[in-house]
Amino acid sequence: MLNLNFRYLLFILFASQILGLKAQTPLTITNHWMFIGVTVSHQETSHNVQGIIDTGASICLIDSTFAVDSCHIKIALSNATIGNTSGKRINSFRINLDSISMGDRVYSNVCCYVVDLAGRLKQYAPKFIIGGDVLKRDLWGFDLNQNVMKRYETVPANIKRTLSWKNHEDYSDAALNSIYFEGKISGKKTRVFFDTGSRKNELPEYFKVLPTKKIEIESANIADKLTLKEEKLCENTPVEIAEDKYLVNFFITSKAINKYPRINTDFLLGKIFLLNYKKKCLYILN
Numbered sequence: 001m002l003n004l005n006f007r008y009l010l011f012i013l014f015a016s017q018i019l020g021l022k023a024q025t026p027l028t029i030t031n032h033w034m035f036i037g038v039t040v041s042h043q044e045t046s047h048n049v050q051g052i053i054d055t056g057a058s059i060c061l062i063d064s065t066f067a068v069d070s071c072h073i074k075i076a077l078s079n080a081t082i083g084n085t086s087g088k089r090i091n092s093f094r095i096n097l098d099s100i101s102m103g104d105r106v107y108s109n110v111c112c113y114v115v116d117l118a119g120r121l122k123q124y125a126p127k128f129i130i131g132g133d134v135l136k137r138d139l140w141g142f143d144l145n146q147n148v149m150k151r152y153e154t155v156p157a158n159i160k161r162t163l164s165w166k167n168h169e170d171y172s173d174a175a176l177n178s179i180y181f182e183g184k185i186s187g188k189k190t191r192v193f194f195d196t197g198s199r200k201n202e203l204p205e206y207f208k209v210l211p212t213k214k215i216e217i218e219s220a221n222i223a224d225k226l227t228l229k230e231e232k233l234c235e236n237t238p239v240e241i242a243e244d245k246y247l248v249n250f251f252i253t254s255k256a257i258n259k260y261p262r263i264n265t266d267f268l269l270g271k272i273f274l275l276n277y278k279k280k281c282l283y284i285l286n
Contacts, residue, residue: 024103024148024149024150025037025102025103025148025149025150026147026148026149027142027143027144027147027148027149028050028147029144029147029265031124031199032198032199032200032264032265032266033052033053033126033196033197033199034052034053034142034149034196034265035050035051035052035053035126036050036051036053036102036103036130036149037049037050037051037102038050038051038100038101038102038128038130039100039101039102040062040071040097040100040127040128041097041098041099041100041101042071042072042073042097042098042099043071043072043073043098045070045071045072047066047070047071047127049066049126049127049128050126050127050128051102051126051127051128051129051130052126052128052129052130052196052197053130053135053142053149053196053197054129054130054131054132054195054196054197055132055135055177055178055179055194055195055196055197055275056178056193056194056195056196056197056198056262057129057130057131057132057197058131058132058133058175058176058177058178059111059112059113059131059132059133059134059176059177060097060100060110060111060112060113060128060129060130060131060133060134061082061112061113061114061115061117061128061129061131061222062097062112062113062114062115062127062128062129063114063115063116063117063118063125063126063127063128064093064114064115064116064117064118064119065116065118066118066127066128067095067114071097073095073114075093075114076093082113082115082222089223092113092114092115093113093114094111094112094113094114095111095112095114096109096110096111096112097109097110097112100128100130100134102130102134102149103140103149103150103151104151105137105138105151107134107137110133110134111133115222117129117222119225120220120221120222120223120224120225120226121220121226122220122225122226124199124218124220124226129197131177132176132177132178132179132277133176133177135177135275135277136177136275136277136278138151139151139152139153139154139155139274139275139276140152140274140275141272141273141274141275141285142265142268142272142273142274142275143272144265144268144269144270144271144272144273145270145271145272145286152274155274155276155279155283156274156283156285158285159283159284159285160284160285160286161242161243161244161283161284162242162281162282162283162284163181163241163242163244163281163282163283163284164181164182164242164280164281164282165179165180165181165194165280165281165282166180166182166191166280167179167180167280171191173259177277178193179193179194179195179275179282180192180193180194180260181194181241181242181282182241183239183240183241183242184238184239184240185203185207185209185237185238185239185240185250185261186207186209186237186238187238188207190207190260190261191260192239192241192260192261192262192263193258193260193261193262193263194263194264194282195262195263195264196264196265197264198262198263198264199219199264200217200219200251200262200264201248201249201250201251201261201262201263201264201266202250202251202252202253202257202258202261202262203234203237203250203251203252203253203258203261204252204253204254204257204258204259204260204261205252205253205254207261209234209237209250209252210234211232211233211234211252212233212234212235212236213232213233213235214230214231214232214233215230215231215233216228216229216230216231217229217231217251219231231251231252232251232252233249233250233251233252234249234250234251234252235249236248236249237249237250239263239267244284246267248263248266248267249266268284271284271285271286272284272285272286273285
């Protein structure tokens, strides 16, 4: 009887975990970016590609060459403009994809901007970028230790820390679906832009943090082509968000490029974190 009760208890514990956790998808970290497999479907064609998880993008982006050659999307004259996270705007083409699939989720009629990613990012260009408009539809978790992405039905009970954020509802100059933490960098209060689509952590020069060295690094974004530049690096810069303290390597930028500091997932390496867009919280589970 005791053995049966023990087995029943194990079954209940296992079932509760399964109900809370619905899907796992392999996650690849390359050049500080998080890639997952995504299926892009449009006009009776479907293609499996690696897409970047990008909290800095308001909505999804698709490479123009991939859109035309593989997805058979007919691009006419530009019908929209899109800005990079520094405010520079370029002409684009806005469409609604039939669907995209990630994990066990299928999202239909997905708004997407067509952008010449290959022309600007060259060898680093993804075919697809998953923006906040899709990420906010479910509770997605990212295990940067086991390198998997997971979808949760409910917020798990084992939350160690909560990092609250603000967005376009709180800041008039913030882009749609953006994530801003409030914290300190080198003791200076600031808001911090959380941008998983950024290859670098960037700190405006007005913080007056002295660089530790200069290095050459390739830089690009959706508006500017890939170039090799010498940039100033500030190593092990103290960052405080909520009650947490981190040491982050920042590249120095001008205020014209970044009005506020920008961080990617570097400070979360080895962690398991969840994005809850409804509650505007990032949960850390370990």
